[in-house]
Amino acid sequence: QVRLVESGGGSVQAGKSLQLSCIGVGIVSWEEMGWYRQAPGKRRESIANITRTGDTKYVDSVKGRFTISGGSAENTLYLHMANVKPEDTAEYHCNTPLGAQLGVWGQGTWVIVSS
Numbered sequence: 001q002v003r004l005v006e007s008g009g010g011s012v013q014a015g016k017s018l019q020l021s022c023i024g025v026g027i028v029s030w031e032e033m034g035w036y037r038q039a040p041g042k043r044r045e046s047i048a049n050i051t052r053t054g055d056t057k058y059v060d061s062v063k064g065r066f067t068i069s070g071g072s073a074e075n076t077l078y079l080h081m082a083n084v085k086p087e088d089t090a091e092y093h094c095n096t097p098l099g100a101q102l103g104v105w106g107q108g109t110w111v112i113v114s115s
Helices: 097-102
Strands: 003-007 010-013 018-025 032-038 045-051 056-058 066-071 076-081 090-095 109-114
Touching: 003 090, 018 032, 018 090, 018 109, 032 066, 032 076, 032 097, 045 066, 056 066, 076 090, 090 097
Parallel strands: 010 109
Antiparallel strands: 003 018, 018 076, 032 045, 032 090, 045 056, 066 076, 090 109
């Protein structure tokens, strides 16, 4: 059974840093993984992706501040969030593109940024 377990969220002041972690339980390997977030009252959005070969992609709102890392071999994924802003407040999830399409999500981890 596949489970995605996110951790590392919490309350943080604007300008500070935070690192999220994700473990894919039951996932043998992946070609691409990503971080998604859903802010209150908004739709879930993809914010960062990384491929097995290490290519990364970011949405403009986090580019230059967030760094995605991790590896298929370790089944782990990280999101280092620097210089966080109040608009980064959201529930954060990791997932594969297929899992996101199928609507299979883990419990997520909340990040709350105060000004």
